[in-house]
Amino acid sequence: MRAPARAGPAAGEVALFSLPMRLLLLALAALAVAPAHAQGPQYRARAGTFALTDCRIETVTRGVVERGVVVIEDGKIAAVGAAAVPAGAVEVPCDGGTVYPGMIDSGTLIGLEEVGSQDETQDFDELGDVTPQMQALTAINTSSIHFPITRVSGVTTALSVPQGGMMPGTAALLNLHGYTPQQMATGFEGVVLNFPQSGRRGRFDRREQEAIDKAAKEAMEKLDEVWEQAALYARIDSARAAGGGRQPTGEMAYQPEMAALLPVVRGERVLLVEANAAADILKAIEWLDGKGLSAVLTGVAEGWRVADKIAQAGLPVVTGPVTGLPTRASDRYDRTYQNAALLAQAGVQVALRTDDRMQNYRNLPFHAGFAVAHGQDVGFDRQAALEAITIAPARIFGVDDRLGSVEVGKSATLFIADGDPFEPSTQVQAVFIDGYQIPMVSRQIELYQEYLNRSPGLTARPAGADRQP
Amino acid sequence: MRFLSFLLAAVVASAAGAQTPLNLPPASERGSVLLRGGTVHTVTNGTLEDTDVLVRDGTIAEIGAGLQAPRGVRVVEMAGRHLMPGVIDAHSHIALSSVNEATNPIVAEVQMRDALDPSDVGIYRALAGGVTSIHVMHGSANPVGGENETLKLRWGTLDPDGLLFEGAPRTIKFALGENPTRVHGRGRGVRPSTRMGIEQVYREAFTEARAYRAAQLAAQEGRQPLPPYDRRLETLADILSGDVLVHSHSYRADEILMLTRVFSDFGIERLTFQHANEAFKVAPELAAWGAGASVFSDWGSYKFEVYYSSAYNAAVLTRNGVRTSINSDDAGLLRYLYHEAAKTQRYGGLTDDQALAMVTINPAHQLGIDDRVGSVEVGKDADLAVFSAHPLSIYARVDLTFVDGVARFDRERDGDDQRVYVDPTEEVVSVQSRGHTESCMLGADLDALVYGD
Numbered sequence: 001m002r003a004p005a006r007a008g009p010a011a012g013e014v015a016l017f018s019l020p021m022r023l024l025l026l027a028l029a030a031l032a033v034a035p036a037h038a039q040g041p042q043y044r045a046r047a048g049t050f051a052l053t054d055c056r057i058e059t060v061t062r063g064v065v066e067r068g069v070v071v072i073e074d075g076k077i078a079a080v081g082a083a084a085v086p087a088g089a090v091e092v093p094c095d096g097g098t099v100y101p102g103m104i105d106s107g108t109l110i111g112l113e114e115v116g117s118q119d120e121t122q123d124f125d126e127l128g129d130v131t132p133q134m135q136a137l138t139a140i141n142t143s144s145i146h147f148p149i150t151r152v153s154g155v156t157t158a159l160s161v162p163q164g165g166m167m168p169g170t171a172a173l174l175n176l177h178g179y180t181p182q183q184m185a186t187g188f189e190g191v192v193l194n195f196p197q198s199g200r201r202g203r204f205d206r207r208e209q210e211a212i213d214k215a216a217k218e219a220m221e222k223l224d225e226v227w228e229q230a231a232l233y234a235r236i237d238s239a240r241a242a243g244g245g246r247q248p249t250g251e252m253a254y255q256p257e258m259a260a261l262l263p264v265v266r267g268e269r270v271l272l273v274e275a276n277a278a279a280d281i282l283k284a285i286e287w288l289d290g291k292g293l294s295a296v297l298t299g300v301a302e303g304w305r306v307a308d309k310i311a312q313a314g315l316p317v318v319t320g321p322v323t324g325l326p327t328r329a330s331d332r333y334d335r336t337y338q339n340a341a342l343l344a345q346a347g348v349q350v351a352l353r354t355d356d357r358m359q360n361y362r363n364l365p366f367h368a369g370f371a372v373a374h375g376q377d378v379g380f381d382r383q384a385a386l387e388a389i390t391i392a393p394a395r396i397f398g399v400d401d402r403l404g405s406v407e408v409g410k411s412a413t414l415f416i417a418d419g420d421p422f423e424p425s426t427q428v429q430a431v432f433i434d435g436y437q438i439p440m441v442s443r444q445i446e447l448y449q450e451y452l453n454r455s456p457g458l459t460a461r462p463a464g465a466d467r468q469p
Numbered sequence: 470m471r472f473l474s475f476l477l478a479a480v481v482a483s484a485a486g487a488q489t490p491l492n493l494p495p496a497s498e499r500g501s502v503l504l505r506g507g508t509v510h511t512v513t514n515g516t517l518e519d520t521d522v523l524v525r526d527g528t529i530a531e532i533g534a535g536l537q538a539p540r541g542v543r544v545v546e547m548a549g550r551h552l553m554p555g556v557i558d559a560h561s562h563i564a565l566s567s568v569n570e571a572t573n574p575i576v577a578e579v580q581m582r583d584a585l586d587p588s589d590v591g592i593y594r595a596l597a598g599g600v601t602s603i604h605v606m607h608g609s610a611n612p613v614g615g616e617n618e619t620l621k622l623r624w625g626t627l628d629p630d631g632l633l634f635e636g637a638p639r640t641i642k643f644a645l646g647e648n649p650t651r652v653h654g655r656g657r658g659v660r661p662s663t664r665m666g667i668e669q670v671y672r673e674a675f676t677e678a679r680a681y682r683a684a685q686l687a688a689q690e691g692r693q694p695l696p697p698y699d700r701r702l703e704t705l706a707d708i709l710s711g712d713v714l715v716h717s718h719s720y721r722a723d724e725i726l727m728l729t730r731v732f733s734d735f736g737i738e739r740l741t742f743q744h745a746n747e748a749f750k751v752a753p754e755l756a757a758w759g760a761g762a763s764v765f766s767d768w769g770s771y772k773f774e775v776y777y778s779s780a781y782n783a784a785v786l787t788r789n790g791v792r793t794s795i796n797s798d799d800a801g802l803l804r805y806l807y808h809e810a811a812k813t814q815r816y817g818g819l820t821d822d823q824a825l826a827m828v829t830i831n832p833a834h835q836l837g838i839d840d841r842v843g844s845v846e847v848g849k850d851a852d853l854a855v856f857s858a859h860p861l862s863i864y865a866r867v868d869l870t871f872v873d874g875v876a877r878f879d880r881e882r883d884g885d886d887q888r889v890y891v892d893p894t895e896e897v898v899s900v901q902s903r904g905h906t907e908s909c910m911l912g913a914d915l916d917a918l919v920y921g922d
Contacts, residue, residue: 115770458753
């Protein structure tokens with residue numbers, strides 16, 4: 001540990017323009033300010049050609065470059081390692097800092113929730129139990145303060161997940177910069193299935209065992225019924241597409257739920273299956289068996305209990321929060337910290353999520369660090385944890401051609417840190433998303449800058465101002 | 470049933486052969502141990518490399534080099550390991566069977582001491598995070614809550630009194646803002662329903678308590694008959710005399726200033742603000758008044774009054790001279806407060822000692838137990854945590870936690886199952902928790918529903 005000399009965050013950079021030229025550019029930029037900023041002109045990101053120089057580079061997939069350059073052009077990584085700085089490029093010196101691919105939080109409510117206790121600011125839980133047609137992308141509030149708060153930490157990408165009923169909607173993987181949800185979208189969307197829970201829902205669940213069993217049985221029956229309908233809908237749709245004189249004509253009846261499940265049934269869209277208790281995980285595996293779906297298990301809090309079964313099924317896992325409490329009073333204190341490690345040890349592909357109820361998605365690297373601290377004894381080292389928040393989720397979500405590592409041709413979605421990003425004392429120096437340099441501001445940073453040396457500071461109270469009658 | 474469960478736990482434990490809470494020494498035990506050759510974070514006197522710490526009968530006896538362990542005393546080799554004072558949480562709700570008496574805006578007469586649950590496995594999990602003392606608080610449903618209790622985590626005892634931090638000052642919970650106005654104003658139709666109303670609840674209560682105490686004094690002097698005994702007013706009067714320290718749940722800057730003004734007007738000199746998410750906005754005023762703040766490292770946005778929060782809160786407060794601690798208010802967070810303290814380095818660049826003080830000497834001071842715990846000093850209680858690496862590093866793990874010199878968490882020796890009480894209805898609790906309720910509203914939300922909120 002050290003005492004960082006710098007008090008506040010800074011985005012150290014040097015433009016390759018003369019001072020008058022820079023002033024002119026600044027003035028032009030000011031004139032170009034459109035009224036559509038999320039929270040003010042200080043949030044404008046900067047496009048261009050950039051050269052990150054004097055950097056250590058953790059590519060994640062191709063080892064570590066101890067000293068090199070990363071060139072960003074047209075939103076993409078144009079060079080990594082020993083490269084020349086292109087003419088006209090804005091130079092961003094790493095000053096010995098390290099470049100990492102942007103971190104991916106594989107389970108959040110970002111953009112769908114602003115304030116926890118205020119229903120008016122929440123759009124993640126529509127009425128109804130089976131509503132897969134509800135699209136997270138529809139309701140992403142691009143002006144949410146949580147986007148800047150999260151991305152300046154180096155978490156550049158997050159899965160925003162509808163919550164609530166059995167099939168609450170379709171989740172979307174977002175890059176955390178953009179003025180429309182579509183600008184943020186990475187292309188990955190997955191339908192959420194909250195797999196029926198067979199047990200008690202928590203210590204406040206006071207139902208009789210009989211009622212719990214009955215509810216679980218009914219929920220499974222409902223799920224099977226929905227799936228039967230979806231499969232039938234898909235067969236009819238296929239038959240229509242195949243044509244033939246005896247097929248009915250006209251459009252399919254309006255069934256938005258079934259239409260939303262159609263690509264899932266065909267294995268063309270991922271089904272995100274939330275299951276946490278060991279028994280529920282096993283049941284979910286059994287339910288998925290033979291359906292030919294593209295499925296990802298999420299939550300998986302008790303995955304360590306049935307890790308071999310998950311590995312046998314070949315299902316990838318999104319797990320977290322790593323810092324969650326153990327699920328049973330009898331469990332060893334560090335089981336949740338170790339869950340990812342024990343899953344990985346069994347051969348399961350693991351991605352991490354914060355699923356943080358305080359919207360502290362910026363804690364993702366700390367979750368990864370905890371997984372290492374308590375999992376390195378079973379082989380989950382720093383590289384494994386780094387992969388679990390970069391390339392592993394990119395692969396699971398099918399966006400590894402663009403995200404998840406520092407490689408030529410990929411999206412320039414990355415960050416520079418002055419040390420190990422898992423360590424709390426490390427400062428993130430700069431963030432790029434899709435080639436845009438993100439200003440290192442958030443409301444939390446602005447409040448810090450405004451109040452650290454407040455002006456006016458302490459002043460004498462006007463006489464009688466506080467007197468009580 | 471409880472006894473049978475206890476027996477069952479004993480059988481399970483002996484079968485496993487590993488250390489369980491049932492073979493830990495009693496709460497009265499004071500242990501001895503030599504911690505040899507580690508990095509010692511004293512917090513108050515800097516960091517000492519390659520240093521021995523000798524604990525004798527529950528007290529830190531010597532700090533130095535080449536210390537010898539008395540015969541029969543355990544020696545812990547500390548090479549490569551770090552020692553720090555046991556973590557202190559100034560805001561917890563574990564080990565309690567109830568949290569809120571939400572039936573009146575003022576319930577100064579109730580005490581958390583009556584609700585202690587020494588069988589809560591959360592105590593062990595906290596020890597596994599290096600925590601040795603917690604301040605278990607009444608909830609935040611009322612402007613004046615009940616008296617809190619400061620505990621030592623003497624895991625293994627079945628006697629609630631075994632957990633008490635002997636000699637710790639009495640403290641009481643106050644609460645401002647959304648919670649009391651929701652529960653009472655909007656939930657029950659009684660004052661307060663606004664932050665204006667909360668101020669007047671205090672002024673009225675303190676005025677009444679002052680009159681009550683004056684009447685008692687007058688009676689002692691034979692000038693009038695003794696007023697009827699009123700436990701609520703007794704406690705309020707003890708706040709006025711400084712015998713009970715106030716820890717006030719608060720968020721917004723305006724309400725924080727309000728309470729300092731009320732206290733000034735009634736001559737109350739000590740005050741710690743709990744949560745205090747906007748304390749950074751009035752840091753100069755808090756420093757001038759001498760109030761403390763016990764805050765979250767990075768929580769916000771879980772309700773409207775914390776929407777304007779900043780993770781830089783602790784750093785701004787510290788730089789303005791406000792004594793600040795970082796607390797948990799949460800059974801999960803409680804287990805890694807050392808990490809929560811480390812976040813003050815990311816959000817504001819505090820030094821190691823400043824960061825460590827957030828969860829050691831500063832909360833000790835706010836609870837009035839800083840003469841006993843909160844730093845590694847000769848003469849202080851041997852409440853200590855041994856870490857595998859620098860405690861502010863993400864890769865650190867707690868190896869041992871000592872309370873009164875007794876190892877009540879021992880990573881190497883402890884068995885997996887550490888329950889002292891086997892709950893036959895135990896169920897799997899999903900970690901996917903979507904509740905956005907603060908722990909300190911436990912019990913009150915149900916009441917609010919009953920009252921039609």
